[in-house]
Amino acid sequence: MRIDGSGTLRASCVLCPNPGPMTLEGTNTWILREPGSRGVLVVDPGPHDERHLERVARSVQEQGAQVQMVMVTHRHPDHTDGSRYFAELTGAPVHAVDPAMRIGGDGLTDGQTLSCDGLEVQVIAAPGHTDDSVCLYLEADKAILTGDTVLGHGTTVIDGDDGLAPYMETLYRLRDLVREHGVRTLLPGHGPVITAPAAVLDSYIDHREARLGQVRDAVAAGAAGVDDIVDRVYPDVDETIRFAAESSVRAQLRYLSGRGELPEGIDA
Template structure:
């Protein structure tokens, strides 16, 4: 259950075989347990893939642990659709912010501490990727499980036209948490572990601020719709993920309009 390179003893990853342009190498399903404990927690069971979930249960059993709870970082199917089968397989409740994806579980409020057989996880609300996104602080290991708020590589999609402002606040908050709690590793929902968390978060912040500057420039150059802005800001994006680029541009336009930096007449 050791994570190579992070120095943590409490977390291990079972990678779901669902790679795609949006899921990168696949969904990271994290299994957490206090050393020596017989109880384990699963973060993000992944899609509705019975073989994957059986591998997750078997991985816990091989460590002498029983899965006692599931936690969801957010509602997207590649993280949450496996929750019912995980609960059926193990008898564990699955907790989430969104009641629609809970399975006999409870809500996850910001600041709450989840305790399972000595393991403690702090809930950190990080809306932006989705309005129900949360991260989990594993302070004992200096680790932060980030779901899709921060990925192992690349950047995340903002779900919804009004998500950029809360997303930027979430990134600033995570940057503060990394400093305040001595976080040494980010454990993302997709991609590899990030062992330089402060650098990773600053890179995310810088990237978003750079994109906003590009959107301002595109509008100043005559772009009048989200499609026209996207064509200038993301000229080389593939058709397969063009929808994601357009979603990001819409969020950026709304954000800049709200700040008064673009006129309300910009069509999005």
């Protein structure tokens, strides 16, 4: 178990011991609480790891608090498979965009404000990593919980062939929000806290644009499909995560095709 300071007054993290190529050090379960209040909002309970879920519940109890709300940033099992057990432990409803992820809770919509015993967070629709992804803006601490939209290190996978266009829009929107509101911290679903949010979002955007350039170049050089492009653009990719590179290339090809930047006959 790890409970980290996040650079905010209202957020703390319990790290789930599920490290891996796609989860980095593990899933970050965030505990949000207004100072002096008893009510707690838990974000992303994590996988069905009973010891982890019990530690989260116990850490809330040790603060003299109670979980009143749970929400998930997106549907992936390393964020949601523990939701039902955690709801049983705490009696708290689980809110989500995807109806299949809700347990006694409501949907989440862009711009919606969630209130929990004096704590307020604003929902930001963030499609791209998945079509149901959301971020949470904790205005009082100038912090954004990003789920898997922005990670503590590395870049995220686009889950779905049509996700790159909305993902780019999400990145630009988050960067605008950071600049306009002076956001100081990003609290990701995996990896360490980000204390230079504008610079990281710039690097995410630059990285995606550079990859698109590499895909254009690969196609111009004769690559005719996903496998060929992965070999050229991701030559050192570990075979255990090649599927992620293939998913990214399919998303890149769909994005470029939608912009009319690909010749006919390219297999996406």
